[in-house]
Every structure is written in structure tokens, then in C-alpha cells.
Amino acid sequence: MKLIRLSLLTALFLMASVKIFSQVTSIPAAAKENFARQYPNAQNINWDNDIINVHVRFELDGFKMNAEYNNKGIWKDTFKDWSYEELPKEVQDGFNKSKYADQTVTEVKIVYYPANIEQYRLKVEKNDLQKKYLFFNTKGRLIRESITI
Numbered sequence: 001m002k003l004i005r006l007s008l009l010t011a012l013f014l015m016a017s018v019k020i021f022s023q024v025t026s027i028p029a030a031a032k033e034n035f036a037r038q039y040p041n042a043q044n045i046n047w048d049n050d051i052i053n054v055h056v057r058f059e060l061d062g063f064k065m066n067a068e069y070n071n072k073g074i075w076k077d078t079f080k081d082w083s084y085e086e087l088p089k090e091v092q093d094g095f096n097k098s099k100y101a102d103q104t105v106t107e108v109k110i111v112y113y114p115a116n117i118e119q120y121r122l123k124v125e126k127n128d129l130q131k132k133y134l135f136f137n138t139k140g141r142l143i144r145e146s147i148t149i
Contacts, residue, residue: 025049030073031056038075039067079121080110091120094140100124100132111135123148 027047031054035042042058042065049055053076054069067078084092084105095101107123120136135144 025051027054028069028071028073031069032073034069034073034075035067038078039065075114077114078112080112082108082110082120084108084122087120088138088140090138090140091136092140094136094142095122095134098134098142100134102126103130103132106131119143 027049032047035045035056039058039060042060045056045058047054047056049071052071054071054073056067056069058065058067064081065078068076070076087095087108095105103124103126105122106125107121109121111119111121113119118138120138122134122136123131124134125131131148133146133148134142135146137143
């Protein structure tokens with residue numbers, strides 16, 4: 001009898017947790033609406049909600065992009081895959097004059113922020129343990145850096 005009660009209680013708990021989990025991870029309608037307005041020609045759209053932020057991966061004009069919205073659907077930023085060779089000369093010069101010039105650039109993204117702010121994020125690696133993101137403005141000035149895994 002105790003086993004039946006325990007089984008029923010476990011089943012009820014699992015059903016309740018699935019329902020709660022699915023409600024938390026739904027995509028806010030405001031995020032979908034804002035995305036549709038910003039990127040009406042986007043293709044191959046994939047949504048992901050990590051509770052704090054909503055991420056949408058998509059393609060636009062042949063570029064892979066990732067937009068991020070907060071849990072209320074307000075746009076935070078968009079990342080666009082890019083290459084080092086396509087960076088503006090000022091950004092390449094800024095990197096080559098930085099203390100990280102001896103490190104290998106393994107990834108480049110253009111980052112778009114609200115208020116028409118554009119930055120360039122370079123992922124650099126000295127070895128398997130020393131990796132950083134470097135953020136440059138359009139004039140090639142290193143404005144911040146962060147450690148990455």
C-alpha cells in the first residue's frame with residue numbers, strides 16, 4: 001500500500017514539475033513580436049529560453065546571427081558571425097597594437113546593441129586555458145575584455 005501511495009505521489013510530482021517547467025521556458029510573445037519587426041526576412045529561426053534571457057538563432061542574408069532578448073521580450077543585443085579579414089582596418093590595427101596581438105584570434109563577431117551601437121568581439125587564445133573575449137569599438141579602441149571558457 002505504501003508503495004502505491006509513493007508511486008502516485010511521485011507521478012503527481014513529475015506531472016506538476018513538467019507543467020511548471022514548460023510554463024517557465026515558453027517564449028514571451030513580446031520577444032517574438034520584436035524579433036519579427038527587427039528581422040522580417042530571417043530564416044531558419046530557432047528559439048531558446050534560459051529563463052533569464054531568450055535567444056534566437058537565425059540566418060539573415062547568408063549570415064548566421066544570434067539575437068538576445070530579456071524575459072520581458074526587450075532586445076538586448078545581436079551577434080553576427082564575421083571574419084578577421086573582413087574587420088575594418090581600424091579594428092585590425094587596434095588589435096595588432098594591443099597586448100593581445102601575440103594571441104590567436106579564433107572567432108570574430110559583430111555585436112549590435114540598442115541605440116545603434118556597434119562593436120566587434122574577438123575571441124583570442126594563448127593556450128587551452130587562457131581565452132578571452134575582446135570588445136573593440138568601430139574606431140579600433142579596446143573597450144573591454146572578459147574571460148571565457
